[in-house]
Amino acid sequence: MRIAVPKEIKAQEYRVGLTPAVVAQLIQAGHQVLLEADAGLGSGYSNAEYQQRGAQIITSLADLYQQAELIVKVKEPQPEEVARLNAGHIVFCYLHLAPNRALTDALIASGASCIAYETITDDQGRLPLLKPMSEIAGRLATQAGAHCLEKAQGGSGVLLGSVAGLEPGHVLIFGGGVVGSNAADVALGMGANVTLIEPFEARRQSLRRQYNSDRFTALSNEDLDLQVLLAEVDMVIGAALIPGGAAPKLLSLEDLHYLAPGSVLVDVAVDQGGCFASTHPTTHLTPTYVQTGVVHYCVANIPSAVARTATQALSLASAPFVAALADQPLNQALRAQPNLAAGLSIARGQLICAAVAGAQQRDFRRWDLIL
Template sequence: MIIGVPQEVKNNEYRVGLTPGNVNSLCQRGHCVLVQRGAGAQIGLSDDAYQVAGATLINSAAEIFQKAEMIVKVKEPQPQECAMLREDQTLFTYLHLAPDPAQTLALMKSGATCIAYETVTAANGLLPLLAPMSEVAGRMSIQAAATHLEKSNGGLGVLMAGVPGVSPAKVVILGGGVVGRNALQLAVGMGADVCIFDRDIDRLRQIDLTYGNRVRTFYADGLLIEQEVCEADVVIGAVLLPGAAAPKLVTREMIKKMKKGAVIVDVAIDQGGCFETSQPTTHADPTFVVDGVLHYCVANMPGAVARTSTFALTNATYPFVEALADHGVLQALSINRHLCNGLSVHKGELTSLPVAQAQGLKYSLAEDLLAA
């Protein structure tokens, strides 16, 4: 198979879809890998390293899209990339379609087979290709919050850990999944006063067993959320409904009641965000203020630590890339139901039920399309 790795074009996105090690493994299996020049240069993965690994270096993304049978990326395709996709091509990347009707329609129009990292499943019911970036984003959310709590960065001027005689920052985490638990780990480690909300009692019980009285655990009740959010210095939005738009757990009215200079970090912004006032931002311009509350809503947070993120991501994605290349896309999807759960668009048809529900579009069963 001819596999193409273009350079990412999203704002301040330096991750890359395959490492030189991945390329070497694919080439040893008889596949051809095309890598755009400079694709990994910003994170220390040189063109020479890719060439030694067996890649063919290509000057432009347009040539990559023209020649490759499968495109392996990191972030959702931008409009100019959607326009280059074709019917006999496969796209394997994060898509986050639910809050993005324009991208959904562009991918359907292309006729390409589009597989989303974030909805590929595992036998244990988890999301193995979303987890590594969720770990990174969860940990980064506390770093970002601590930085933006500083007065010079627009915050209230609160030290996350406090000092003897002065209270630490109060941190509220909405969601106890991978993002939430990683945010919790860092917040507790920094000495913050932390509470976490979730609707999974077993998950809350496990958090309680791990952290004891260092963390307050709450069932996600609307009134309790409002009470804690309004008293918080930091609120982390870490809610995930796989493939679907994130629920709006914090309303505009609740934002109005928060402390002026408090910080919210909406890690769920890729799926539309879980704060009613959220809108996507970039690393170049990461924050905005609503009713005195600082909003950090960067849609590709792990891109800021792109080298760590690239290796963490490709450790998880590579086995699936190998399967798609070795077996062929349609056969790989047919024999692996977990990979098939990642199929979002095929031959102009939408195969993701959560996306169809979010956008009011027609939905087709992936198995039926593959059988046809």
């Protein structure tokens, strides 16, 4: 199969879909890999490294898409890329369609088969292609939020860690999954107090055992007075997830008024529409805005800040699924691997993903009825 790896064109997206090492594996398996020129530079990989592994360097985006059968990307196709898709293409990347009806409509109209990293599962129902980026995003969320608390960044001037016997900063985290637990790791490591809101008792108990610290508290929604808690915290991290669906709105516009001026909101769920009513996407070049005196950090591709690490982690996780898609026709690959089938979002001009359909209030089709 001809596998194409285009250069990412979303703002400040420095990752690339495949590392040279994974490209070599695919070529050894008999596939052809086409790389858009300079696609790997943002992650520290030169054209020469890919060529040494057997990839062909394509200088024209039009030529790349014209030759491609399987397109392996990182972020969702941008309008220029969508315009080049056709029914002969399989697109494999993060899609985050739930909050983006326009992109959903455009991909349906293209006729391409589109598979979302973020809804592929493993045998335990976990999300193996979302996990590595969630680990990175969770760690960077606290790191970025701590920077935003600095006075020069518009923040309150609070240091998360305690010094000179002073009370440490206080971080509130919504969601105790991969993002939330990694955010808590870093916040506790910085010396902050952490309150984490998690709906499932078993998970709360697991996190309490994991951290075993008087600076860590895990609560359910029923156990807290949100307005009182908001008045006490310096940073709020939104890390709630509905796989494939729109993120739940956990803070209203009114809730912002209970936060102290210069407090920071970090919304890791911005790709799925965001956890906060005040959320709108930002970029690495302009990462923040201030609303009601609260600094908002809502970068839509947080892991791109550490593109080398993120590319290596993502390519390692995605490689078996790329190989499965390349080795056999799509319908056979999906039937052989139900976990891969869970990622199919669009095929033959039809919406397949139930979670996206629910978020957009539209119909969907079962993939096995149309492929």
